[in-house]
Amino acid sequence: MVEEQNLYEVALTKLPGVGTQLTRQLVSYCGSAKAVFEANTAKLSKIPGVGPVLLKNLLDGSKTALYEAEEILKQAQEQDVQLLFYTSPKYPDRLKQIADAPTLLYFRGNGNLNQRRIISIVGTRQITSYGTSVTEKIVESLKPYNAMIVSGLAYGVDVVAHRAALQAGLQTIGVMASGPETIYPAVHRKYAERMLTQGGLLTENTFGTRPDAPRFPARNRIIAGMSDCTIVIEAALKSGTLITADLAHGYDKEVMAVPGNITSPVSEGTNYLIKSHKAATYTSVQDLVELLNWDLEDEAAAKKVKAAPVYDAAEYTSDELKVLQVLQQNGEEHMDNLSWKSQIPVSMLASVLLGLEFKGVVKAKPGKKFTLIL
Template identity: 55%
Template sequence: MLHEVALPLIPGIGGGNARLLVSYCGSAKDVFSFPKDRLKKIPGVGEILASRIASYQKEVLRQAEVILERAAREEVKLLFYTSPEYPSRLRNLPDSPLLLYYKGTADLNASKVISVVGTRKSTEYGRVVTEQLVQGLVKHQALVVSGLAYGIDILAHRAALKAGLPTVGVMATGIEAVYPAVHKPYAEKMLLQGGLLTEFPFETKPDAPRFPARNRIIAGLADCTIVIESTQKGGSLISADIAHSYDREVMAVPGPITSETSQGCNHLIKSLKAVPFTQLKDLEELLNWDKALASSSISAAQEEFDVTQFTEEERRVLRALKEAGPTHIDVLSRYTQLSMNQLSTVLLTLEFTGKVKSLPGKQFALL
């Protein structure tokens, strides 16, 4: 784990070029032992980055040793992107973190995950809607994700704690530095009923540019990002835009046109970047939660698709669609255990052969 922790500490190394390096070299450890003249020939690396890897090697390995010791002492999990515990919804995104620091009890790969975001200047309307939304999620046992900030974020965390739902706070600091500090009591409760997650090493302090970076994790972790209240230039709009760019579902709560804290939500709906959220049924229908999805592991005795006609991946998709009916692509990916790239290829093949059809809202069904 030493080299996996050290790699993102090298200046200029991010999720994209780090994955490229690991792919070409074979592992994070091999990146550090790869000859410089071969490193610089890797597409997208070049002379400057190859030199940094060589010159910073000893320094970042020492830092990584300190991080590993502290993580073990404070029971913080270090999740490299190849780890089975790394959030699968994040793994294939182009700008996903290479390494995550996580402490808590929640399953980051829960079958249903909803991100709830909104303005720091929330109103009574926002509080009521947030609590009603979270209470509605209880029957689905969904994981609630937000950013521990003032306003809608902390209202969502508090509502989840009260309702007995797991809730994860995504931080723009080191995992030991809860920001704002006044929310530390809630963060401590979340460690027992959810968790705290960050991509930043220990002792990283709050800094404005880190908050938009944090928002991409909030958006990427979830099946749907719901904006409860937002001003015209609210930071939660960044999360909504990122979720939209990831081709994830976005919902927004409409509000009075005279309300400053509803301007951002109304704009998202007007610009077709978000579906209106007015009741839990809206979310259930959007994500196909209103139809129970049977387990994808069906015994051979129940097999109804010709093994000579379809590949194993195609049979998995066909079985899931047969049992569930029209299904959202994200839900289908999790239940078939296929990556989005694999699933997209299989669905395209099945569409060409006339077995599957695509529906609005990124859903698919058997013909």
């Protein structure tokens, strides 16, 4: 069942002329990727954005797309790659919220892409001894907060951040501009292989994709989009690192920069970000903790644990207990997220939530959101 679902999800990304936004539109109107392929001409033509040309592409390209998807599924199984469609519970929730998020991700590893705290660390490939020292210190200081470290597996700041995370016992994700089977640069393979058991490798590119230059800016949007904050260590004034910082800023994500020596070319970018108010200044982990309100979150979580109710299994159905567990772990949740995380179809979830409301344990909020009544 899951494999069949994956087949249609992957095939949907292979249809000509169907981009990220239209894919979401099609799935939203039809109900699932499989339903898109089974929909007739009349139904498809009523979907906003589907004109005569695209309709022809959808109908004529289905067989080819499904064949390509079969090949991808076969390679994914052989190489232990997880295919994460944007509706998958394992797909990064933070990334899902940005408009240009990839429809499909290829993931190798054991990391939780929805870990409670995720920090991206980026910077120059021409890292200095100061940059190395600062990167290692930042990662070590994040150990008590169990933060996941995300970077791009490149030379310089990226690989230092990954290496420091591995040494600190933190989960770390390398976001790649290549296919899931290609480690670039190859010299970082030893770190990449360790990351598979302590985080993982993530890409939007299918098998056989080479790490060509235009793919790196696209890769950067994933780094910026899947974390709570992007920390820039060292960067030249004109660099891919500043593109990542701008992307994070545009996604309403927090950006921090480490101030550097005013005579160093690789400090020009970080100092500019601070001076132009595009980034908060990072001088210690406390700056990050206060910016992201981690201290307040921890206080609230501690109080919540003390007050967390215990639900008697005899009084609730198995589906009700699944919903209660999700709400206990995550607090307020949108109905769609509740459906994905509890693995209960939306059509069934509505009645489950209504039953919990009648029992006085769940409260409906505006915007199809639900929370526990403590």
